[in-house]
Amino acid sequence: MGSLKKLPYTIPQLVANAPCRSSDGILYSGKKSDTWYMVDPKTGRREKVMGFGDASMDGKEGEQIGWATSRAIYLGRTQYTVMMYDSLAKNKDAKPWNITFYDYNAVSAPPELAKEYGECI
Template sequence: MTFISTLDGYLRAVDPTTGVTKWELKEEPILRAPSSIQKRLTFLPDPRDGALYMLVDGHLKKLSYSIPELVNFSPCRTSDGVLYTGSKKDVWLEINMKTGVKERELSHSSESSQCPMSTSQTTYIGRTVYELTMFDTENRQRKWNATFADYSSHLLAAATSYPYQHFASSSDGHLLTVDASSGTVLWDRNLGSAIVAMYLLQNDGLHKLPYTVVGKETMEELAKVFYVERYFETVGTSRK
């Protein structure tokens, strides 16, 4: 089963062969940040990893640190007088793997006196929410807030045999999956919100899957190829 995380906060369990959703879990959006433009404090976060880009004279400049890194470093101050403060919350989500229902949420503030116990029907997925605030010491009225969430995961081992390739649109939830050995497109669907991460669940937790992000026009061309192939497959079958 493949897990797909989208910007709107959904985590979906999807059959990688058919694209059919087995279940979906709704959490808070992956990223929340102001859209207004402020002098010295206009940042564009990347929802895939929390990287920050600063708008300078109409150009984007990538900052040296991401939201999670700045939260870990906080409180800190830059040479140009911007103050950073942040916090994070780690939780374990106990999820029923058959239904996708979140049975409970475990954190340092959990009131339950019982230790969690894994069963054949449940799994535990770690989720961290980072909250970052920036203050401009040159203007007390000016500040910037952002909240970024991420699921705890490992990098997929190079030796892992994963038979699929995924292509995701950069602007929406359009996802196309290809059989890696044959090049055949298996399925094509739109999840309605930009894809920020894909995972494979193994015994030690989630492992992040690679996927290729392409522009909307490129994605549409790939989809056209998919439908043309399906058409000729259907015609060829009907002639036999």
């Protein structure tokens, strides 16, 4: 077990530059995955709209909202995952470790919906 150290780059930067190897022998592999959700502004319920490589696209992850998409707030989520492996480890049973970072963004609500909810949206 070693000590913690700060990574030289942000997680999104490491994903963008992967695969790469650091000067201290750490191998980096990265993955970026985007998902869109629809959120009901009255109840807060969400429904997954689309994403890559997800078995949960069948609606089991969130409830089926079943309301007009014109009232929906769309929320995008980007998942960045970096897997690291110490290629210079003396222990031959060394395993890779990973770190995950989520970044969220939202599309502005339509003016008529924003007016209805005031400063909430």
